[in-house]
Amino acid sequence: MSIAITINEEEFTAEQGQTVMELAQQHDIYIPHFCWHPGLSIAGVCRFCMVEVEGRPKLEIACNLPVTAGMQVRTDSEPVQEAHKWALEFHLINHPLDCPICDQAGECGLQDYYMQVGKYQAQMTQAKVLKPKKLDVGVDLVLDTERCILCSRCVRFEDEVTKSGGLGIFDRGDRAIIGTYQNKRIEHNYTTNLVDICPVGAFTSKDFRFKKRVWFTQEAQTVCPGCATGCAIDLAFNADLKRYYRIKPRFSEVNAHWMCNFGRGMYMHLNVEQRLLSAYSAAEDAHKPMLKTDTAHIVQALAEQLQQAQQVALLVTPQYTVEDYRALLAFFVGKLGIRNVHQWRSRQEDTEKFDGVLWRGDQNPNSRGLLEVLAEFGIDKQQGNEFDTLAAGNYDLVIALAPQVLATFADIETDLQKLQELPWVSLWASAKQVLDYRYQQVLALTCFAEQRGTYRNYAGVERQLHAATSPVSAEIMSITALVEKLAACCKAQEDEHGSS
Amino acid sequence: MASSSTFDVALQAKIKHHLERFETRRSAILPILNDIHQQYGFVSPAQVQALEDEFDLPRLQVQEVISFYSRYRQQQPSRYHVQFCDNIVCRMFASQQLIAKLKAKAAGCAAGTLSVEPVPCLGVCDGAPAMLVNDERHLRVTCDNLDGIIDDYLQRASDA
Amino acid sequence: MAVVRVKRPPADRNIFFQVAGYVAEIGKGMRLTMGIFLRQLFKREASNTLEWPEQPADYGERFKGKHFLTLRDDGEIRCTACFLCATACPADCIHIEAAEHPDGSIEKYPSRFEIDILRCVFCGMCEEACPVDAIRLGPEYTMAGAAGEKWVYTKDYLSQRSVLEGGVTSVKDENTKHPDLDREDAAQTSHLKHGVH
């Protein structure tokens, strides 16, 4: 049932049971708030979201105000503004205001709101309450209880989302303090969410702390490649430096407001020192390190090998996009008629595993997508690791698409080792580690942050990737681009053969 | 559990009784802490840990409760712990001077014998100024009778 | 290419008057110059000319010259690595790397603080932006040097170069150590309740 109400004299239709805060959020009407979070229960303790309701004697908090028919709400009247101003004053009197040191500066609720409403001198002249700072309370967590405004979001997250109940509020009054039992560490895979939901700098991330001021970063809206869930993420990077700094969850139906700590590490392999920056080919002496070679040259060599080879196979990890698979298979399967396509998956994965929140044992973002594209080309397969089948097969050319995130492949060294024992391997990869091995050739691929595309998650939901930066090196290209280049090379060779 | 428990058998029985007494086990936290307090005068961190280990009461919840309520202490109090009311009415009856006097007296005693804590309201304003010595209530305390009351306790302590 | 034709005035035929005008002006100039020269030679007047670099020049206190970083009273660098100077810098010449301080009671400090002096435009915005009085532009104005000289000033140079004579201590009251926090003690007892309030 829908209800008509007005906010600031503008009419809106609300759903029965909705709160004024939810309705306002939905229509981008800003009501300042700290303790309210769309993914958590209502605490109603910051007392910031005061609104005026026609006919009611007191101001009400919007977060716990259910809409009723004909309700007339004001978010901008004088008493409301006065209440907001004082709410801020109350929040700031015991806040240390150590913004220069605080890592939250630039994305801090208090700071933003202060800039928005006031910039006035504090009225309290007495000393502030001092509390413990810089406590190590868990994985990726640093707690500063002095900056804490006791909104209790973190406590509710621990109770409601992860149900681990690791945080509590001790003591009472202005001595109240957030913490774990005797500063014991919180050890689970979702701790950094506490940093995200903390509206101030009470929780900061050990990993991101002091690395980069947030105003020097940009954010790309993309998808986490860490597992089959496919959480929507904001990937923070600096476009000038082409450096990646952190990953934060973005709201989507799939992951709500959260993501796991494992997924947050998915920016590390993107930075230039981890990357394969150009193509390589085997040295004369096969035991010597591979030599940096021009990409065009290597593609040419691959095209020649394709001509000569009798038995060609593809080894594909489910970590690339649907579009890349289509381009790849359209050429190799559709054009060349190669039907030996094998899946390359981790040897120790347990794809059935699920932690009850978001993380899944299938640590490939596009397992479903790969199988679906294969089926499109008439190759029906079950999900499973086929590396050994490939190794046992007598192929004189193997084109292998290495995993983007080597960390998700438990026995990657074994596989890379075995792979170099095969007669002729063209390895397409993005991680620098592959240079420790010897293959006939290595081609450098882009990472998920440098391209658009689609993953299909465990439930078949499409997850759209968006590029953050251009590739870290000019020699790097996507699978689609490489295949195009290869196809052009093959065509040129055919033409040559045809004419000669 | 019984042999290695932090609590004696009688206290264990009380704790178990409280845990079954209410709709939720959590409700038993206050009664359990009150009983521990009754027996020891404080709740040690080891006991909090034991409540988790032996009775499955999350230590975080227990610690939250301990920190919130002013009754609970986590360190051994003196043998005679005086809670002296220092609210409006008692203040009108010179509670401050009496507390100061008690503090001076406590300083003169052997460590751990006597301590004083001003508390907000004991709910006996008609008998102001009032104090609790451990569990015993004393009303209409004056500068004259204060010494007598405390000396009685100290006498008992030295007799024992 | 376009050609602009300029109309020239007809040449003055009387060259004498032309030259006489110049000579008179030269004479006036020489009189002034020689007058000052002679007066100063015989110490009738103080000279404004300095025998630089043997004799140092004093600039006003507000002169914005070579940067320096101030220290706290315990000798530690005041800078908290908040990056406001780097943010304010129009020339993008300040490069900071922040880190946890080994001393637990100081949270953050710059493990690297560098100014690329060749890029600097000496606008003083860094000084303005600094919330803790950690960076100032000092009176030194000699920054020239031969090729191979260091044009990127490091943290040590900025805070401890010899002219600073052990460093400049600022007494502004922010950014002092947190008084309440002996780290280990805080961790052990922060949630332990004491008997008496």
Place this chain on the structure above:
Amino acid sequence: MPDNLTKVKILTAFEGVPDSRTLTCYEAGGGYQALRKALALPPSEITAIVKASGLRGRGGAGFPTGLKWSFVPQDSDMPKYLVCNNDEGEPGTFKDRYICELSPHMLVEGMAISARAFGANKGYIYTRYEFFEEIAWLRTAIDEAYAAGYLGKNILASGFDFDLDHYEGAGAYICGEETGLLSSLEGKKGQPKLKPPFPAVSGYLGCPTIVNNTETLAAVPWIITHGAEAYRKIGTEKSAGTKLFCISGHVQKPGVYELPLGYPFMKFFAEEAGGMAAGRELKGCIPGGASAPILTPAELQDATLDYEDLAAKGSMLGSGAVIIVDAEQPMVELLKVVVDFFHHESCGQCTPCREGTGWLANIMHAYVKGEGKESDLPLMHNISQQMMGRTICALSDAAAMPTQAIVQKYQDELKNYLQAKAG
């Protein structure tokens, strides 16, 4: 005195009776007859009688009791609870203690009847831990009542079950607030719960719960026995019945007095309490516990002890704790004690209260030392203003109201204090 203001002994019926706490004595005085009568009535009838009697909550807010009971959803399958608020933390209040001392059975009986009215089968009495003796008396009364069949399964063969248990607090003023008390009863910190939903719909463990003050519940047996009309006749139209008033401070006879509501304050003060103690002079009076705004002698002259008159004078009847302030008491100290108390007792949930009480206390600490400024007074007024009506529970208001009243009414004294300190 008009009829309606004639003194009646309802709650203090057993005053002066030896062994009044025992079941035998209570029964001899007509105890548990009301329960028999109530069990014969349909539950809705009990609520109707209490509603008609005009009984209002005696804990401080004065909400009509029968109306509160009628908010309990009758179609709910969830268990319902009746909780007696015997926490009595309001400084100046000691009336519930007096009921426990005189006739704990009156409370037990009142609870059994009230539980019947809205269908609760479980009840709790929540008492502050400092009442060591009183708790023991209550426990004995409960045990006696169980033994006599007034509690437990199938009470007096009526088919109605009611279990009553006792719960001890641990020292928190905020547990006198009904939802704070419920949180405490759930074994949590005594932090008030966000409303709506109200406890009558979702209270203890999310079940419908009614929280009533000891005095309210203890008045129920009399109402059932004598009928709503009889109760209504006592007191004023809007404030029916009798109330316990606890008078303290430098008066001749501090103590608990049962008076009809609407009783003139000065008559109570001069006749019952015997006026000021020798050599003392009246300076003001806090009529309803520490959270009530102070009244000056001038305001007190025509004041009557009922909800409406005191509200009209800008104060409140509250819990009926009349604190007499004498001329020797410096207001600076009084104000400091008040703000210190609320600072100590704020639960720390809502920001305006958590920070505001601390701020007020900070200002007063400086002020007492002579480090204050005259501008502190308007600032305290403003802070208090912003603390009022901004929080989940009324503790913030309770801290703000007396502060504003003292700052306003004794402004000159406060200013002089500062000057004297400076000079």
